[in-house]
Amino acid sequence: MSSGIATTPAAAETDRTLLESARRIAAGLPARSLDIESAGTLPPDLVKEFTEHDLFRLAMPTELGGTGASPRAIVEIIEEVSRGDGATGWSLLIGNIGNAFLAWLEPEVARRILAETPDLIVAGGQAPLGQAVPKPDGTGYTLTGRWPFGSGSLHAHWFMGGFIVMENGRPKTNQWGAPVMGVAHFPADRARIDDTWHVAGLQGTGSHDIVAEGIDLPLAHTSVPYFERAKYDDPLYRLTAYNLLLTVMSGFPLGVARRALDEARLQFADRKLLSSGTSYLEDPAVQVAMLKHETALDAARRHLLDTVDELLGALAEDPLDYAARARLAAAVIHVYDVGRELVQGLFRLAGTAAVLDTNPLQRCMRDLVAGSQHVAFSFDSRKRIANARLGLQTAPAFFGV
Known part of the structure; x- marks a missing residue:
């Protein structure tokens, strides 16, 4: 079926x-992974390089200065960067999501923010x-x-954060009795970052707490993306x-899963079985496991x-019904499930060598499992x-389909 996208x-x-x-x-990312993880954030030169090549503007509307990349290309670009380093790929995708949510502001407001900060990166949730x-x-x-x-x-230059409107010390409700909610957009220098990101996986993403304490928020810098699509073509x-x-x-x-397969193939080819002197990769059990994981990833x-x-x-x-639109969310969740099973399976297969901090298989497992914990993939x-x-x-x- 055609994607309906002009090619x-x-x-x-x-x-x-x-x-x-x-x-x-x-x-160049595999050689920098340990340094990125140790620093706990992307190095400035890497942020600059992504910015210079418009890689933080992949998902931004073209009317606001976005690249016009096709959705398929966006998936493939994030895939390539994540294959090099998981934390870097995650940081890139989050920057793209933050910039994409400018689309729910009034166009003139979004343009003004971008005019003041041409290399804008938005973080938050x-x-x-x-x-x-x-x-x-x-x-x-x-x-x-x-x-x-x-x-x-x-x-990041700006932050965003969801909020509930308060009235007389209690959440204001709408006609259905639900809290009135929105998303705030505010300059990073108006908020505080608390150093809270001490974790097992995605260490290099700098995913600290963002704190706002009584800041002035213009009505124009708020949006409600939870129920309606943005008005862009x-x-x-x-x-x-x-x-x-x-x-x-x-x-x-x-x-990340593809990187784990790459690493497993290299490591298993170099590793020798004590019983026979042949490579670990020649063991039929290893071959069958590799085939299973690779096929599952390709299919997903x-x-x-x-x-x-x-x-x-x-x-x-056609706008379609909820059932049809839910197929996409289900497909993405399936990819995360397949990837998580793959990295955990290869980590087990690699044995004690995989527990070393310097082993990329360990980092692949930690990063993908951490990413899979995102609320978007929760039971709810x-x-x-x-x-x-x-x-x-x-x-x-x-926040539905």
Whole structure:
């Protein structure tokens, strides 16, 4: 099925140029992984290189200065960078998600922010963990909140954070009795970063807590991306915010899992069996395990990319129902599940050599398992997606498909 995306020579060349840049940068990442992990964040030269090649603008609407990369190319670019280093790939995808959410602001507001900070990178999240108290004159809010897991916070220029509107000390509710929520966008120098990121996996992402304490938040710097799609014509914006987020995230497990396969093949070829003197890779049990994992990853990747193309093609003609749109979220979750099983299986297969900090297989396992813990792949998210896929969802759901 067609993706409904114009594949002009210029568009194809844009995708090729961006992918080539990503591959060139990714080629140098394995040698830097330990340093990135030790620093706990991306080095400035790497942030600059991504910026210079527009790799933080992959998912931004073209009207706001985005690259116009196809959704398939976005998946492949994140995949390539994540194959080089998981933490770097994660930081890149989070920066792209942050910039993509500018699409839910009024266009003139987003353009003004971008004009003031042309190399903008946005970090933060959409979970409504903040409290916004309306100002008496109706021009905005006083915002207080703490948002954990702020990946990329140490190199971001702006932050975003979800909030609940407060009224008389209690959450304000809408006509259905649900809390009134939104997402705040504010300059990084108006907030504080608390050093909380001491973790097993994705150590190099700088995912510290972002803290706002009574900051002034203009009404124009708020959005409500939870239920409605953004009003842009780019194919990616045919998706809901949740499905857009998942699409940008989907290249990460593909790349990390592929790197684990690469490393396993090299390590198992060098390792000798004491009983026979032959390489570990010649052991039939190892071969069967490698075949199983590689085939599962290839199948999950193909299913994901086909689903992206099919859904975007269908959405070009019809908004579709929740059940149809849930296919994409299910495909992304499946990729994460397959990738996690793969890295854990190869880690076990590698034996005691894999426990060393210097072994990339260990880092692949830690990074992919950590990424899989994201709330987007939680049981509650899976339950919501299953509900939609089975045709049981009849109204818009919070951050739904």
